[in-house]
Amino acid sequence: NAGVTQTPKFQVLKTGQSMTLQCAQDMNHEYMSWYRQDPGMGLRLIHYSVGAGITDQGEVPNGYNVSRSTTEDFPLRLLSAAPSQTSVYFCASGLRTGFEKLFFGSGTQLSVL
């Protein structure tokens, strides 16, 4: 049982480039979300989804797009990367609305030069 899988683990981008951070879960969880973590800032919610076809904004959604076409996958897109998006990104999943318990991936470390 793989749980929550994030790819890639590390990525370096140039300013203005686009990329997609992948997140997949094999637990049939309805809820999935993306967080970013910066030094001394804790975890900040970017976007979340309570089911396929449903997404909503978190605390810091600007510069990021998401879609949820399947229950298993919740990709995070950076359309035009900026140095301010340098961070560690975590994907999480959970049953229903996620309020009972979240399961996290191992993170993607992104650097934007």
Next chain:
Amino acid sequence: LAKTTQPISMDSYEGQEVNITCSHNNIATNDYITWYQQFPSQGPRFIIQGYKTKVTNEVASLFIPADRKSSTLSLPRVSLSDTAVYYCLVTSGHGSSNTGKLIFGQGTTLQVKP
């Protein structure tokens, strides 16, 4: 959405009991209190969740007073491996407009010393 406030950092020694308090003055009737633990370079891990009074599992205890405006995570006899960041969340149950919006905040960095 209820805002949580917890200490930025705490120090302890091996073998001591550690209590981390979180305040959530605006908690709503449908809200639960959930705690997570995060080690460096890892995603957070669920520790415990409660609604009121006391909840205990193999890792920790959670104390919630009757007014539910605060909660205390208790870690018995900590070891060096308990050094981590601990997050207190207010999580909304079904029917809330904040359902799914899980805010972690900065957390409390616990340093356990030998």
